[in-house]
Amino acid sequence: MHRAFIALGANLEDPAAQVRAALADLTGDGDIALVAASSLYRTAPIGADGPDYINAVAAVDTPLPPAGxxxxxxxVEAHFGRTRSYRNAPRTLDLDLLLYDDQVLDGxxxxxxxxxxxLRAFVLVPLAxxxxxxxxxxxxxxxxWLPAVANQRIEKL
Incomplete structure (x- = not known):
């Protein structure tokens, strides 16, 4: 088994419900086991317009390799209606693989x-x-790294 950390975020279509449902969907198939999930946080978009985001971070165990x-x-993003119309577009769901064990990959x-x-409070604060x-x-x-993002607006829900 491998330990991975995943960032979850949404700012469209009831973002808090989207994040909660995505976490349940992600860990509902047996290949991904939830170890811990952060609280939900409200954050301002970075480098984009649109409504505030709801963010969280989850620790999971999985036998899947990083690419899998x-x-x-x-x-899961596609299931929740994610489209990639332009960089930093508002989204129904955004899932980012943050860490996978202590692997370093650049592909x-x-x-x-x-x-x-x-560099992102919406990742570091829930991860911390x-x-x-x-x-x-x-x-x-x-x-x-938390002091480096202290100027970014983030509110625990």
């Missing part, structure tokens, strides 16, 4: 750790809630 897990995330389809996870001592490969601890 990413494919599953894309399938055309997948980069691990997620290249911007240490469920895994405050977690080490980000090549970057240090989650907690050490």
């Amino acid at each position: 897990l990413l494919s599953r995330l894309f399938a 055309p389809e997948l980069t691990l750790p997620h290249p911007r996870l240490h 809630e469920i895994a405050p001592d977690l080490a980000l490969p090549g970057r240090g601890s989650v907690a050490a």
Whole structure:
């Protein structure tokens, strides 16, 4: 089994319900077991217009390899009506593979750790809630990066 961390976010069509339902869908097939889920957080869009996002982070255990897990995330997004009309477009659901064990990958389809996870309060704050001592490969601890995102608006629901 492998430990992975997944960011969940939505800002269309009742985003809190979308995030909760996506988490249930993601962990409902037997290949992905929920270990922990953060609270929900409201955040402003970064680099885009549109309504606020509802975000969370989940820790999961899975036998799936990174590419297989990413494919599953894309399938869940599609099931929830995700379209990719333009960069940073509002969305019904966004699932990002943040970390997979302590693997470091830099490929055309997948980069691990997620290249911007240490720059986003909507990832770091919920991640710190469920895994405050977690080490980000090549970057240090989650907690050490929290001051870098202190100026980003985030509200625990």
